[in-house]
Amino acid sequence: MSPLTVAVPTGRLLHDAVRLLERAGLHARGLGDDRRLLVDLEGGARVLLARPTDLLTYVEQGAADVGIVGRDMLLEQGRDVYELLDLGFGACRAVVALPEERAEQLWRPGHALRVATKYPRLTARYFEQVARPAEIVVLYGSVELAPLVGLADGIVDLVMTGRTLRENRLREVAEIAQSTARLVVNRSSLSRSRRTAELVATVRALCVQEAGRAGG
Template sequence: MLKIAIQKSGRLYEDSVKLLKECGIELNNGNKQLKTVAFNFPLEVYFLRDDDIPQYVYDGVADIGIVGENVLLEKNKDIELLYRLGFGRCRLSIAVPKAMKYDSVNDLKGLKIATTYSGMLQQYLAEKKVDAEIHEISGSVEIAPGIGLADAICDLVSSGSTLFTNGLKEVETILQSEAVLVTNKKLPEEKKTILQKLLLRINAVKTAKNNKYILLNAPNHQLGNIFKLLPGMKSPTVVNLAEEGWSSVQSVVNENDFWDVIEKLKQFEAEGIIVIPIEKMIV
């Protein structure tokens, strides 16, 4: 049985549970249990505070965990980052009052900075050779300048709306963060086998999200140009149409390249382009 720790509430909880379900793992977490066992996969799930997950994985109480990269780096435990999961994206940034004149990181010298992430902030300031006072607090960091507790803050930022509401502006980014899968480095071989099965499923789900399946009709004299755009997993699938000189082409396109590819396909006389989401993609 593989034991995984995920956030019991907060910004990573829903996406973590959704990922496990997309991997075909059925959970019953009725009444907000702190521990549950999957029905159809050898997996036991612990629901914990985000800040506690690195310690639980390091101690071997949990074998693996899903945690924010910002927490992983701040806690600095000797555990392994296995997989970047692509959700829960945010950044750890320094913000100052809007009215403050700010030209460079040197303007932070001598200021008092409130944060929950004192370790990463201290490292960043040391790298920049900036001498500032770090005031460690937990929760509601953004109000610190407004009540006179600090001159600036270092906190997680997603949209920036919370900073704006509290009269702050973002001036330095310390870290781009997302949810990551981590593991204890001393995992027994039998648990490594289960983990590899889980990773196969996670990779199939994440790869599918990053790609689209497309079908189109095109004149045969343009197929060479289209094949260069649509390599697919090995090569496109081509089927002759009833209309002479035309073919149906089926392939896979990366999400990041999608619209550029579509525009070029139109230039190569492609018609009837159909785009289909991919549920799972095993490469």
């Protein structure tokens, strides 16, 4: 029997993801503190650390049984994995943002926007749906820079507090999607690996507990 492999994303979801695994009985404390990317845990489980953009590839191809990933990545990449649980943490929104002083002028219907984003598919789908013409510039780093230097009219990006937008004099004009962290599972692991099913059940129970506490 191969060990249970859980893929955990580096970056903004790491802390909460590790905390969740701890509560689910996988002792992953200290994960991400050093440079190890594959960490064996007690009891034959292991955790692999992956960039959020890569994580779904590991789960889809079966290199990991279970993963934790933002809904934004699921919407962008459209992979063949089971999205089973909304974990509640890592809340953020994907929005269209334009330079404050020109927002109204740029957002008028019929104006062909140049949009910089790390989410080309999500962005293209949105502009198709609202029937606005748009040209997409794909960037991998800080997209807020693009409108400041004239590379694009505006951006599509994730916002949590809106602080980055304000600091770069950008204003949200439309919300494209809301995102939280999700538990995703490889299709065949769910049927073939008992430990995967057990972990899903444990995390589901934790989520219900959490929701009960939040509701009460």
